[in-house]
Amino acid sequence: MYAYDKYDHAITNARVAEFRDQVERRVKGELTEEEFRPLRLMNGLYLQLHAYMLRVAIPYGTLSADQMRRLAHIARKYDKGYGHFTTRQNIQFNWPKLSETPDILQELADVEMHAIQTSGNCIRNVTTDQFAGATADEVADPRAYAELIRQWSTFHPEFSFLPRKFKIAITGAATDRAAVKWHDIGLIIKKNDAGEIGFEVLVGGGMGRTPVIGKTINEFVHERDLLSYLEAILRVYNEQGRRDNKYKARIKILAEDLGAEEYARQTNEEWARIKDHPLDVPEEEAARIKSFFRAPPLPVLSDDVPAVAELAKKNFLFGAWVKNNTNQHKVPGYVNLTISLKPHGGIPGDATADQMDLVASLADAYSQSEIRVSHEQNLILPHVAKKDLPAIWADLDEAGLGSANVGLLTDIIACPGLDYCALANARSIPLAQEISKRFDDIKRLQDIGPLKIKISGCINSCGHHHAGHIGILGVDRKGEENYQILLGGSGAEDASKAAILGPGFDEHGIVDAVEKVVAVYLGEREESEEFLATYRRLGPAVFKEAVYGAR
């Protein structure tokens, strides 16, 4: 993992001291809310419906066991005993007091964490593949580049007041687990014919009220040019992005207006000017950063573990858990283990302080003290020996973390919605809970197969509904919660925009509609065809008829 150097420590500590002073001045009345609001937002402190909310960055979704324990401690001491892991690989605390926030930030700084740039019109936390550096299917570990981007973008003076927020995602694997095509900038690591590393660069993806899938503006930018190329993209956006209308201010609108070719041309023009300037990373510094992400020394083991196979035969749930929740590690005999935060009837992404502590101790015992957070709101132990799976499962299951549903219909993304969020039109979480209750049989779930449901409580799309195989969007219909159903979206390498199927439903009707859609799929699928493939083959008509026909 990356370890702070003296500059990192100095700037995070200075930031905490500065915010402490700002909070004191606010409490004394020396700052008005108007003056203070942008300052608190720069430190991740929002006001939600019931209380303040603190959003803490988990850079590229990587946590040490000690950091996780600190999050648990913060949840216990300053909050109400839990936290919410988000689609942006961050964690949100729902009940912090303004007066205690500086103490929380200091506790975070002490374990090399912060809440800087988790809000505001700046470059936000860079997100990546939750299996980065540990999966068998990657070209290179994206975390070193994500860290580089973090260092470049943190307090970048030119890009602290962009027209709108800016999100960068990066994947090192061909299988896109980071939804890179839905980001302002998406980076896909590639090797050229000479075996050198570089990036396919996509620009202009985004969700919200105008969903757009990013377009490639450069097939291969050499790794040594990464920062100057990003700088050029950002500069074009910063100069021409629309500041007059917040709904048209994201880069996706500018990129659509200019077209991908013109965006590429202007980027290249700017890039030519700055390319050979000292911005780009000296090789020693790149090597230093990369050295933090060296693969842990795992002795090669056998992929065949009779004890696991036997237990899987005896215990169906354990077998399902191994099948659904593990991904092949790059070292034989190991897996990336996903801990589902989607228990039966539970709140997607929520974890209690005790659960966080348990995950931390499992990481110490079995995963090189490393933990990851996925954009699908689950936790990952990236380096687990297969032989340890039975012991880990026993501990997780006892703590209510043994759900075997990763990648299946009940592995639902849901934003906080009207239960917490001041911008919401409707609740999201209760729908996820209701759906998970209706589909609670793991055999049935496995039969249905991979199916991603994503729920947002308003058009801001924090729950990625545009990218859901089944997306659900909460709207306000004359003061009542109402839900639209969308089909056919994808956040993966085959990214697509989900389309609205028809009129909305109340909270019970929407769950019925999901059941009807699934029934159509089960009736129409060809052999091992997955839901999304069936939808793409058939189009919306049959689904529409099943859902609305009887009306």
Add this chain to the structure above:
Amino acid sequence: MAKKITGPQMIVANLLLDGRVVFMRADGSWSPVAGDAAMAEEDADVEALSALAQKSAAANEVLSVEVIEATTRDGKPFPAHMKFAMQAKGPSVRTDLGYQVSPTWEQ
């Protein structure tokens, strides 16, 4: 600030120090209990309450002041809309938290 809405109104805000939700009483003080809120029907009364709330915000006691539609529930004032009803109670998915547990939400 407030849209012109007809029907009874009440005022909700968040306390500066801990963000918790409060409703304005007739005397301009704040209560965590929606049922304590002053309801105003006439424009002049709404404006008078609103002015008190703005004063409190200017004195850095509260933020996010909103004039909202009120209804009555069990004979007492209560927010008419979902969003503010949620504020008056707490998260519907965590009935162990917020005002639905106690007016101090400390439990």
